[in-house]
Amino acid sequence: MISSNISRRSLLGVGLTAAGATAFGLTACGSSSGNGGPSGNGSAAGPATVPTYRAQPLADAEAINSSIPGIRPVYTTRPAEYWQSVEQPPGSGESVTTLQMLWFAPPDALPENPVWQELNERLNVDFQPGYASGENYQQKIATTLASGDLPDIMFLQDGEPAVQQAITDGAFADLSEVLGGDGVLDYPNLANIPTHSWKNSMKQGRILGVPRTDPTITKATVMRRDIADAIGLSGQPADAAELREAFSEVTAYAEAEGLDLWPVAGLGTYEIELAARWMFRVGTDWQLDGSGKLVNFVETDAYAAAIEWLAGVWSDGSFHPDGLALGTGAQRNNAKQLFMDGKTFFEADDASWLATQGMNQAELTVQGAQCEFLLVPGHDGGEIVVPAGNGYWGICGFPASVSDDPDRLRELLGVLDFWAAPFGTKEKLLLSMGVEGYNWERGADGEIVPIDDAAAQTNRQGLTWLGVQGPSVITLDEDNGHRAEGLMAQMEHVTSAAVDSPVLGLTPPSGASMGARLTQIHEDWRNQIVSGRSPLDALEDWRQEWRNAGGDQIRTELEELLAAND
Amino acid sequence: MTETVTERTQTKVPEPQSDGRRQPRRRRRAALRTRIWRERQMYVFILPGLAFVLLFAYVPLAGNVVAFQQFSPFLGIGGSPWIGLENFARIFTDPELGTAIVNTLLIALLQIIFTFPAPIALAILLNSLISSKIKRWVQSVVYLPHFISWVIVISIWQQILGGAGPVAALLASLGFEGVNIMSNPDTFKLLVTAQVMWKDIGWGTIIFFAAISAIPQELYEASAIDGARPMRQMWHVTLPGMLPVISLLLVLTVGNVLTVGFEQLLLQQPIVGRDAAQVIDTFVYFRGVIGGDWGLASAAGLVKGVLGTALVLAANRLAKRMGTGGVY
Numbered sequence: 001m002i003s004s005n006i007s008r009r010s011l012l013g014v015g016l017t018a019a020g021a022t023a024f025g026l027t028a029c030g031s032s033s034g035n036g037g038p039s040g041n042g043s044a045a046g047p048a049t050v051p052t053y054r055a056q057p058l059a060d061a062e063a064i065n066s067s068i069p070g071i072r073p074v075y076t077t078r079p080a081e082y083w084q085s086v087e088q089p090p091g092s093g094e095s096v097t098t099l100q101m102l103w104f105a106p107p108d109a110l111p112e113n114p115v116w117q118e119l120n121e122r123l124n125v126d127f128q129p130g131y132a133s134g135e136n137y138q139q140k141i142a143t144t145l146a147s148g149d150l151p152d153i154m155f156l157q158d159g160e161p162a163v164q165q166a167i168t169d170g171a172f173a174d175l176s177e178v179l180g181g182d183g184v185l186d187y188p189n190l191a192n193i194p195t196h197s198w199k200n201s202m203k204q205g206r207i208l209g210v211p212r213t214d215p216t217i218t219k220a221t222v223m224r225r226d227i228a229d230a231i232g233l234s235g236q237p238a239d240a241a242e243l244r245e246a247f248s249e250v251t252a253y254a255e256a257e258g259l260d261l262w263p264v265a266g267l268g269t270y271e272i273e274l275a276a277r278w279m280f281r282v283g284t285d286w287q288l289d290g291s292g293k294l295v296n297f298v299e300t301d302a303y304a305a306a307i308e309w310l311a312g313v314w315s316d317g318s319f320h321p322d323g324l325a326l327g328t329g330a331q332r333n334n335a336k337q338l339f340m341d342g343k344t345f346f347e348a349d350d351a352s353w354l355a356t357q358g359m360n361q362a363e364l365t366v367q368g369a370q371c372e373f374l375l376v377p378g379h380d381g382g383e384i385v386v387p388a389g390n391g392y393w394g395i396c397g398f399p400a401s402v403s404d405d406p407d408r409l410r411e412l413l414g415v416l417d418f419w420a421a422p423f424g425t426k427e428k429l430l431l432s433m434g435v436e437g438y439n440w441e442r443g444a445d446g447e448i449v450p451i452d453d454a455a456a457q458t459n460r461q462g463l464t465w466l467g468v469q470g471p472s473v474i475t476l477d478e479d480n481g482h483r484a485e486g487l488m489a490q491m492e493h494v495t496s497a498a499v500d501s502p503v504l505g506l507t508p509p510s511g512a513s514m515g516a517r518l519t520q521i522h523e524d525w526r527n528q529i530v531s532g533r534s535p536l537d538a539l540e541d542w543r544q545e546w547r548n549a550g551g552d553q554i555r556t557e558l559e560e561l562l563a564a565n566d
Numbered sequence: 567m568t569e570t571v572t573e574r575t576q577t578k579v580p581e582p583q584s585d586g587r588r589q590p591r592r593r594r595r596a597a598l599r600t601r602i603w604r605e606r607q608m609y610v611f612i613l614p615g616l617a618f619v620l621l622f623a624y625v626p627l628a629g630n631v632v633a634f635q636q637f638s639p640f641l642g643i644g645g646s647p648w649i650g651l652e653n654f655a656r657i658f659t660d661p662e663l664g665t666a667i668v669n670t671l672l673i674a675l676l677q678i679i680f681t682f683p684a685p686i687a688l689a690i691l692l693n694s695l696i697s698s699k700i701k702r703w704v705q706s707v708v709y710l711p712h713f714i715s716w717v718i719v720i721s722i723w724q725q726i727l728g729g730a731g732p733v734a735a736l737l738a739s740l741g742f743e744g745v746n747i748m749s750n751p752d753t754f755k756l757l758v759t760a761q762v763m764w765k766d767i768g769w770g771t772i773i774f775f776a777a778i779s780a781i782p783q784e785l786y787e788a789s790a791i792d793g794a795r796p797m798r799q800m801w802h803v804t805l806p807g808m809l810p811v812i813s814l815l816l817v818l819t820v821g822n823v824l825t826v827g828f829e830q831l832l833l834q835q836p837i838v839g840r841d842a843a844q845v846i847d848t849f850v851y852f853r854g855v856i857g858g859d860w861g862l863a864s865a866a867g868l869v870k871g872v873l874g875t876a877l878v879l880a881a882n883r884l885a886k887r888m889g890t891g892g893v894y
Contacts, residue, residue: 139856146639161858166640321729324749328836330717516856524839533751 027086047205048176051184056085056192059424060472070196070391071278071491072215072352074484075423078448082463085189085425090414091125092407097151099144100466102131107462114438114459115123118430123415127379129463141417145171150399152412155467156209157394158201161512167203172397176207178409187413189420189427197392200505208464210416210468217498218253220351220490221275223357225263225372227253227345240279240309241381248319250345263318263345266326267334269523273310275376278494279384280306284501286510286558294555294562295504298522300548304539305379310530320344323526342366346374352474354485360479373490388498390505396467404459422470434460451538506565508557514550521546633864656733660807665719666839666849669755673845674823677760683772684763685811690800692771693778705775708768716829719765724748751842754834758843762827767781774808813885821878824870846870 061079065071110116119127130151134141142162144150149163150171156163166172175181184191193213201211228234231249235243247263254261264272276282282302289295297303320326326335339347340361349358359371360443378384396416402409421427432438433448439456443449525542528534534541602609633653635646657663688708695701711719727733729746737745747757785803794802828847833844846866854863882894 104669142639142860146642148640148642161856162639165638165858169638169640171640200847286788319748321734321744322748323729324729324837325724330833334721356806469688474607513857513859516852520852523836527836528839529748 015298032283035562036154044103044357047488048179048202048207049181050195050202050231051179051193051207052191053181053193053195054185054188054191055424057083057424058309059422059423063214063473064484066488066492066495068492068495070216071195071471071488071495072471074355074487075379075473076481076484078475079424080446082424082426082429083422084427086418086427088412089122090418091123091519093126094123094411095126095128095131096153096412096415097128098466099130099141099151099154100130101137101155102133102462103465104461104519105277105458106131107459112211112295112476113459115430115456115461118435119463122427122430123418125415127413128461129466131462139432140214152398152402152416154399155212155394155398156201156397159319159512161514164507164512167208170400172401173206173400173409174206174208175210175398175413178413179207179210186410187417187420189422189425189470190413192422192471193420197390198323200390201392201395202505204324209397210413211392211470212394212396212467213470213471214389214391214393216391217386217495218350218389219270219274219494220354221308221346221374221376222354222371222416223347223350223374224342224345225370226361226368228372236375237377239377239381240276243279243377244313244316244318246307246347248316251317260343262320262338262343263344264313264323264342264460265320265338265347266312266328266331267310267319267323267527268327268332268335269526270349271327271335271348272313275348275525276306276310276344277303278376278384278386278497279379280309281383283385284305284387284499286501286503286555290503294559296551296555298543304536307526307529307539308536309379310526311505311532311536314530316530324531327527328523340365342369349552349559352472355474355483356480359483362534371462373495375490384497385499387498388500388504394467416466416468419466419468420470423473423475425470428470431464458536503558503562506558506561508554508561510550510553510557514554518546518551518554521549580660586688588746600675610755625739630864632860633868634757635861637864639860645652649861653861654869655868656862657869660700660853662840662844662851663846664824666846668757668822669843670826670847673758673826676755677762677826678816678819678823681763682721682816684807686774688767689771689774689778690804693775694796694800705768705771708725708771710768711765712769714765716827719761720830720833723761748834749837751838754838758827758830758834761830773811777808777811813888817878817881817885820881821874824874825876 059075059079060081061075062077063075065073065190107113107116118129130144132155133309137157138160141156141160144154145162145166153170153566156172158164158167179187179190183528190210196216197211197213198207199210201207217395220383227250228246231253233246233249235241237246248541250261250263253259264268267273277297282297282300285297286294287297287300314323320338325331326338335344336347336349336358338344340358342362342365347354347358354371354373362371363369376384398409402412418427419431421431423432427446428556433450434456438451439453439460440448440450473488476487521542524537525534525545529536529538529542567756577835632646633665634648634650635643636649636652637643637646663735692701692704695704714722725731727747729749731742731749734745737743747753750757781804785807786799789799825848826845826847828845828851831843831845832848832851850863850866850870853859853865
């Protein structure tokens, strides 16, 4: 489940824009649309109608579903039967070029790659993927745009300044007419994308691409149950003080037992700081105060309390000695590894990654280790407040020239429709598991058994991350099936405490260019204050620097956008 | 040394000018043309290198015009609006640039003082080893870190010198609790210098070894006859023999001095903070590349290039004045 890394990296990279749901931005530039709206193709037109939602059938398999909207279903078995959601191959045999993300090793060329061959056949296209890695996306998209030779399908991280600029310059096709309202029903899998993803990904009211849908909250927190038992914490911590106390006791226990064990790995924005923000009910990045003015979370008393708590945890010695380094995006994987190696007590990450991999790894590595979801309490034992994200991460768009060719447009949307197939379909089976006999085979009861072949895995993974996907689900295998209840309890705990940002879906023009600087200011000051290099009252200097460096400008721009929306 | 001087003197000797100026000049030009024609096959070998330099060094220089534009990649240089010197004005009014410049200069200074002489010392030290087997082995070992990427280098350093590493454990056992060399902003610039030294000291010795091996053996023999002991030989024979190479490399280093290790600093900046680790390159990266402000990034790059050129010229003049000939 690499998506948590990706989102985080990209968040840090683009200054917390294009948040998706994996985490929420620190500045409210965390949403989507372009600087001034698409020009050249439809900017004169009014806001588009949001595509109609029409649910596709759910997979025929055992699942736990929540009554709270927006929570991913948790499947504990695979479907016995897969159904076909795309009847006719969408393509006409022509080539389809892409710019997509490559998170893995590059796949083999077409002649040696059965997954690629199968894709070409099922889509009836000559699929020609182009790749950008997580590290070089910014350069790649900028040079692609500069070349003027745009691929047919582009994964657009719409928080990237280069992408925002190109949106303003009219580089991408406006899909509002074909996908708005009931238009989307021609593509049943696209109509199955939740409304919030469409709504939040529109640019100044226009649809410029198909969103990569995500739940609005994906983060979860876990702890080591066996260690909690050892220090006498039998249930969940009741409040912030008890959690801090538990951390201290873990340190004492580790020292007494001579263990390489720390309560918390790094001072990460989307890990322990996130939990502290939930506890102290800091809320969304931007909030409306009583008088209707926008206030940033940094300016709130609740955040000051959260920082004070973190500074206390630090002074207790509850962070790994390299806590500042382990809290950076570049070392996120090291921090995760510490948890998987059984060396940390607390961890926060994507719920799906924790439930399917992280917890299991820790239990396999350390004898007697047991992991459990940690239900973060309110700081006073009351409720928590969890800011909801955008519910999408990036969009798949086409070059503007495609608008003039309805047949080509239909073909490309058909390809995206194929990719948006939900769990339980034959299309999704191909995209997520690969080709029968090459990536997987049928077991004795007809169940799907993956073939242990790393090369086959690489040949699938690299090709199939196009950007668009069906609504996300979590599938737990045999080893992790027993976590289903706990996972659901965790997701309900946070999702029921979710609040929407008043500026969701709005993008201040300066957001992209100032985001990186504001993130830097944030992480810098937080690290200084929490690690004791600066006193707590330096928070006022932090706020001042943040305001001067663009915080106030973004506030003004957002207030203008809000006023325009009213 | 002696050979170099002789060569230079020879080329500088003016031709006899008995028949006035025009005659010999024309003759010389004709001679050059004839010589080129005579060696035409040799000149063909220059072409790939020349094409490479033109295509990848000189043609991209034209891209610097972006510094005077509000550049959009999609619109290109032709379509982006021209905004005069606005990008330059923005750079110089930015309060953070001051910190970045000071940090850059401090790190640069430390690197010239410590990192530059280090490989010279190591080369001399290794040269004094008698066993060539050990010498080769040490050489190979010290070359290795050069090939490790910065991400790995910093991870290794953190494993060893970080708060959970053996060094911190050793210090703790001696009563110095909580020492974390990797996250101390006060000593960060020294840390950066030490990292560069560790990574590149071995690689840097290669060229100095070449310089040492070019020193005629007779000089050592002569000095030994005169009663010079190894230290004296190093001072009076080895070092003067290396001087042209040292001054050449120093001039080149000075020209590059404003580039103080982008990746290395970018990776460690979140740990120690901007005040300690923001340099011109990271400033440009955050404002220009991450912020999508290509015009501003190019303007900062252009300024850096101009400063670098000025530094090279100054260092070259200084080297000439010190009598080592300079680079050109």
